[in-house]
Structure formats: structure tokens, C-alpha cells
Amino acid sequence: MNWEVIVAKERVTVIDIARAAGVSKSTVSLVLQGSSLVNEATRAKVNAAIRELGYVYNRSAANLRQSKSKIIGIVVNDLTNSFFAELAVGVDAVVQSAGFVQFLANTSEKIERQREVIASMREHGVSGLIISPARGTEASDLAPLVESGIPVVLVVRDITGAGVSSLTSDNHAGAVAAVRHLIERGHRRIAFLGGFADTAVFKSRVRGHRDALLEAGLGPQNELVIGSAPSRAGGVTAIEQAMMLKERPTAALCFNDAVAFGVCDGLRARRLEPGADFAVIGFDDVIEAKTAVPALTTVSVDPQGMGEHAAELLLKQIKAGRAEPEAIVSSVRLVVRQSCGAAAERRMKEVSS
Amino acid sequence: MNWEVIVAKERVTVIDIARAAGVSKSTVSLVLQGSSLVNEATRAKVNAAIRELGYVYNRSAANLRQSKSKIIGIVVNDLTNSFFAELAVGVDAVVQSAGFVQFLANTSEKIERQREVIASMREHGVSGLIISPARGTEASDLAPLVESGIPVVLVVRDITGAGVSSLTSDNHAGAVAAVRHLIERGHRRIAFLGGFADTAVFKSRVRGHRDALLEAGLGPQNELVIGSAPSRAGGVTAIEQAMMLKERPTAALCFNDAVAFGVCDGLRARRLEPGADFAVIGFDDVIEAKTAVPALTTVSVDPQGMGEHAAELLLKQIKAGRAEPEAIVSSVRLVVRQSCGAAAERRMKEVSS
DNA sequence: CTTAGTAATTGGAACGTTCCAATTCCGTCA
DNA sequence: TGACGGAATTGGAACGTTCCAATTACTAAG
Numbered sequence: 001m002n003w004e005v006i007v008a009k010e011r012v013t014v015i016d017i018a019r020a021a022g023v024s025k026s027t028v029s030l031v032l033q034g035s036s037l038v039n040e041a042t043r044a045k046v047n048a049a050i051r052e053l054g055y056v057y058n059r060s061a062a063n064l065r066q067s068k069s070k071i072i073g074i075v076v077n078d079l080t081n082s083f084f085a086e087l088a089v090g091v092d093a094v095v096q097s098a099g100f101v102q103f104l105a106n107t108s109e110k111i112e113r114q115r116e117v118i119a120s121m122r123e124h125g126v127s128g129l130i131i132s133p134a135r136g137t138e139a140s141d142l143a144p145l146v147e148s149g150i151p152v153v154l155v156v157r158d159i160t161g162a163g164v165s166s167l168t169s170d171n172h173a174g175a176v177a178a179v180r181h182l183i184e185r186g187h188r189r190i191a192f193l194g195g196f197a198d199t200a201v202f203k204s205r206v207r208g209h210r211d212a213l214l215e216a217g218l219g220p221q222n223e224l225v226i227g228s229a230p231s232r233a234g235g236v237t238a239i240e241q242a243m244m245l246k247e248r249p250t251a252a253l254c255f256n257d258a259v260a261f262g263v264c265d266g267l268r269a270r271r272l273e274p275g276a277d278f279a280v281i282g283f284d285d286v287i288e289a290k291t292a293v294p295a296l297t298t299v300s301v302d303p304q305g306m307g308e309h310a311a312e313l314l315l316k317q318i319k320a321g322r323a324e325p326e327a328i329v330s331s332v333r334l335v336v337r338q339s340c341g342a343a344a345e346r347r348m349k350e351v352s353s
Numbered sequence: 354m355n356w357e358v359i360v361a362k363e364r365v366t367v368i369d370i371a372r373a374a375g376v377s378k379s380t381v382s383l384v385l386q387g388s389s390l391v392n393e394a395t396r397a398k399v400n401a402a403i404r405e406l407g408y409v410y411n412r413s414a415a416n417l418r419q420s421k422s423k424i425i426g427i428v429v430n431d432l433t434n435s436f437f438a439e440l441a442v443g444v445d446a447v448v449q450s451a452g453f454v455q456f457l458a459n460t461s462e463k464i465e466r467q468r469e470v471i472a473s474m475r476e477h478g479v480s481g482l483i484i485s486p487a488r489g490t491e492a493s494d495l496a497p498l499v500e501s502g503i504p505v506v507l508v509v510r511d512i513t514g515a516g517v518s519s520l521t522s523d524n525h526a527g528a529v530a531a532v533r534h535l536i537e538r539g540h541r542r543i544a545f546l547g548g549f550a551d552t553a554v555f556k557s558r559v560r561g562h563r564d565a566l567l568e569a570g571l572g573p574q575n576e577l578v579i580g581s582a583p584s585r586a587g588g589v590t591a592i593e594q595a596m597m598l599k600e601r602p603t604a605a606l607c608f609n610d611a612v613a614f615g616v617c618d619g620l621r622a623r624r625l626e627p628g629a630d631f632a633v634i635g636f637d638d639v640i641e642a643k644t645a646v647p648a649l650t651t652v653s654v655d656p657q658g659m660g661e662h663a664a665e666l667l668l669k670q671i672k673a674g675r676a677e678p679e680a681i682v683s684s685v686r687l688v689v690r691q692s693c694g695a696a697a698e699r700r701m702k703e704v705s706s
Numbered sequence: 707c708t709t710a711g712t713a714a715t716t717g718g719a720a721c722g723t724t725c726c727a728a729t730t731c732c733g734t735c736a
Numbered sequence: 737t738g739a740c741g742g743a744a745t746t747g748g749a750a751c752g753t754t755c756c757a758a759t760t761a762c763t764a765a766g
Contacts, residue, residue, distance in 0.1 A: 025747090065722080377715065392713080417753070
């Protein structure tokens, strides 16, 4: 017993601190929580001991006791898309300054993986979840989650009947504004390029496209709606397809900025200069949109701001306990830059040649 | 008091399952862990009860008992940069399939925030950490972390003296290869554009640039090394600055792909076509590099692969307990696409005009 | 029919915190 | 001097799991 060597770095606990500071573990706990009940002098003593011994708080133990954590989960469908990366950054910012930490998971649009990560997050006791659902997610997929009473905020894509709050952008209005702008500039054949046709976001943007066209008496132009993967590569193929048409478009509203960049690429590959020879409008307003050449005209959705907003909404619900679900659709505005700058007549020539 | 309503859904625990299945809690625990000790029939009974009652595993409790978690943390300095987003995706992929879940935090290059998130992750008991350190991080910032014995893998940026494993790319060799390629194509004045001069990554890439130049007897060309923010916008300003020089470059190696895209933008703004009139080489090989127009010649670092590699390294260390730190520098290769395709003579004309 | 050996199951302690009710301390007032 | 009251502190139970040693059930061998 005389040579009992304590070499293994035992975890230092609140009890060790208590012993070192000459108080009880309860007092230490109080200090840890910043309670006003504890005397200034003891608080100092305790804090000193904490620094001294290199104590690190054990949240697992705390969570267990009070059955609530300081974790929020965020699951996105495609982190590779900078729209979602920025969204995550926005969430992270507000969530961190509220003292929470974020679990981030990427589903790559796979429902199965989404199921797994949501389950895993529940096991970790997240106090709330921000979800940008994978393609094809149904209300029933979310049912067990919402029944458990965990606050959930859906972003970007709403799911009807899920019974949770959602934060989407006004896709219809954005598309209408963009197409109207193109019409004002004299365009008559305006394509809608990119995106998966089975998503709600796609549908409402296409609806906006069609409504603006009809409003101007230009007919629905369904043949100019060309889906593709919502990526840069998808944009290239979409514009190629569009240019094979007998009656080519002179302008395009794109499903998102990634597609729009792809469309610009595809245009250049055909020796057409975006902006000068063909008008391109994107959707989202990712950071690169501003600095690209030509600067991208786009419907600004402000992904980072959206992330912040979603996080605030979630935190509000967490604080309030169970809150009535609300569906917020945040307004959107057309940011006119250079990529839609072409005078329509010039393109007319190009097209008729 | 007579109306005491028990509406709050009590958490269902392993004990409830045990009761429902007519076994002991220990057996349920065994089932949960997939132990081979338990009889097939009981296992089925237990699993049925689990589904029946909608049980969700409480990892906080488990962590508390076995003092190890299935969480790994990843902290990146700029999630907005798609290089890091892809890195995170790579990490996520392998970490998830190993049954772990990832905490992701974004430091936005702020040391203070980095300190906070690392502390927070420790409190949550992460079993390992992958860190792409914020600019200016020093070994002493990491000291308490590494002393605690938590496996750490540094990615992208190494920190000398930190005493942990690191995974960086061979920046020097990559830069040498890129510049040699440009020299072979006949270029004589080759700029290095973008990046913060105080980072190790910048320094080794610039060193590669200079060494290749010296090797070919072209002198150090220090005046052609122009720093900037490592972003698209930074690339625009860097190329602008470069083109103000009396003796303009005819080609540039860029700090990263984002800068390279910005350089292309800046070139176009001056009515110069990247690839045709000026050779541009990037660094990193982000996904957009392939589909951009012109497709970007770049030093391929494969961020996603790097993330996967880092995750594997970390998992290995976690499994092995305390392992000897190893410094891996992964090799890198020049992917020649179109943006460096200009014949040098053509550009010579341009420059002398 | 016993015994040994393996397979399956089990109760209780432990993990590190928080919460509650109880206690101590100390100055003030009658 | 004693009673009072607020401020500060405290011991023990509880949270939901895992681990350990111990027990029971079953099978095959003697």
C-alpha cells in the first residue's frame, strides 16, 4: 500500500475539484453552472482548482442527469454544394454563440443514410434538428422523430404533412421576378434549366417560370424546361440540350447558381459569351456569384442568412418547449448583375443564324 | 392536485424493454451490443420489444459508464471554401461507416473560436479530433489537448512541435511540377498568385515556385509573388496587380483553385482568355475544376480523398490507443487540362503589345 | 444418477453530474 | 441572550447504461 502509484491519468472529476478546493461537490457544481448562490471567495477557490487540475467538464454525465443536451443536429443533403456549406456556416454561427455545438451530417441525397444519421442524433440526445431533407423524403420518414417531440426545422425543402416548422424561400416569386426581368429586356424564348423534376423546389420555380411567361402572353414553353443534376456539370448538359432545339432560347433561368455556372461554361464551349450573347440568371446567390465573370445575375436566397434564421427559429422552439409549427417563406430578391446583360436583339441574330 | 395528468412521455429505458420482454436489463444490454452470448429466441423477443416501445438508445448514459464515445470532431478553418467542405465530406463518409458521428465546427480562421470549439468537443468526450488549424495556430494552443491523450490528426496545415500526426500534401513538389510544366511550354515569366504569406502552405508552394525557376536558370522572380486572400475575389485582385507590372507574367501558378478561378475572371475582365492568352494553374483540384471552362489545370490534392485518409488515420489511432505520431505527406499530381494550354509565343505577343 | 462443462442469464455496483431538501453559518433585531 | 432569517453550503439520491462476478439451465459424458 505504501507504493500505490497513481500513474494512470484518472479522469479528474468534480469530486477531485471539491477536495482540492475544500468544498463539497455540490458547491463545485454550482460554480460550474455560474450560480449566484455561491460566495465570491469560494468561487475563486474553485476556479483556481479547476485550472490547477486541468478539469474538463463531462457533458455526458450532465446530460444523463438533466436529460437535455447542448447539441443541435444539422443534416444536409449535399455539403459539396456550396449553398449548403454556407447554410451550415450560418447555422453554426448562431448555434455556437448560443452555447450549443452542432452535429453535422451529410446524406448525399440518400434516404437510408438520412434515416441513420437522424437516429444517431436522437441517440446522442440532440435538443433540436435542422434538416434539409434528401430527395424523396416523405412525411412518414420524419414521423417517429416529430412524435418524440424534438423540435425540428426543415430548411430549403418543405415536406407537406410533416407537421414541423419549415423555412423555405419564395421560389415562385423569385422565378417570376427573374423571368419578368428577362421579358422586359426583350427576350421571348426563355429556358428553365437544371434541377431534378421531382423536387418541390423545382416545381415551384418552374411554376414561376411558366406563370411569368403566361402573364406576358408568351405561352407555357414547356419544351424549354430541361432538367438535369443541380450541379455545374448538370448545367453544361442542360444548355447543350437546349441549344439542340429547333427554336433555341435566348435566355435561361437556372435552377441554381451551380447550374448557372455550368450553363456559362457550356455557352463558352460553343463560343457564346454569357451575358453578351445569351442571358443567364441563377438562383441562390452563393458567394462566388458576385465575383464570377461575368458576375452572375441571380435570385438571392442568402444561404448563410437562411441558416442563421433557421437556427434562431430552432433555438426559439427549444427554449419554448413544444411550439406551434410555423411555415416561414422568406422573401427573395433579384440581384441584377452582368450575366443577363445581353441586349435581346443581339441574341436574336445569333439564334437565327 | 386531483388533476395530475401524466401526459409527459416518459423516456423508455432498457429496464422497460427488459420488463416487456421478460428478461433482465443486462440481457437487453447484451442484445444492444450485439453480443453472441444471447440466445437467438431471446434476442428476437427483445428486439420486438424495442420496436414495440419505440426505444431510443441513450448514448450519454453509455458514454458515462464506459468513458468513451462514438464521436469524432472535425474543425475546419473555412467551410465556405469548397476545398474544406469536400474534406469534411470525405471525413464524414468513412467516419459514419465506422459507426461514428462527426461534430463539425467552423472556426472562420479565428483562434479564439477554435479554442472554444476544441474545448467544447473535449467536454463532449470526442474520441478523436481532425483539425485543419486556423491561421496562426501554435503548438502551445494544442498542448492541453494533446496532453490529454486524445488522438489528433492535423490536416492541410502542419504545426511544428505539436507532437501529433499530420496529413499534408506535398506542396513543394506540386508547385515544382506545375512551374516546370509552364517552363516546358515556353513561359519565362511565371507569377505565383494568391494566399496569405504567413502560412506554411503558402511558404512551401512559393518555395517550389522559386526552386523550379532557379533550376531553369530563370532567377527567383520574387516580384511576381503576389499574395491575397485565398478566395475567388482575392484572385481577381492578385491578377490585376500582376498585370500592372512593367514586365508582365505570361502564366501563373495560383495558391488554390478558388484563386485560380478568380484569376480567370480577372483575365476575362481585361479581355484576355485564360488558357488561350494566359496560362493558369490552380492547386487542390476541387470538383468544379474539371467542369469549368476552360477546364482548370491544377495540382490535384483530392480533398475528399484527403478527408478519408485523415479519418482512417484517426480511427487507426483510436483503435490502437496511443500511437506514435506520424507525419504523412501525401503525394500530389499535376492534372493538365485546358487553362494552361496557351502556346507561350501567343502570349508573348499579347504581353509585348 | 451424478458430474463437469458450456451456454445463457442475472443482480448490483459504478460512471460523473445535477437536484432536492436539509443544514450550517452569521449578522440583526427584540 | 435567544430567536429569526437570509446566504451559503452540503449529503444523498437519481439519471440510464455497462461491467463483473455469480447464478441458473442445459447437455453430454461417466
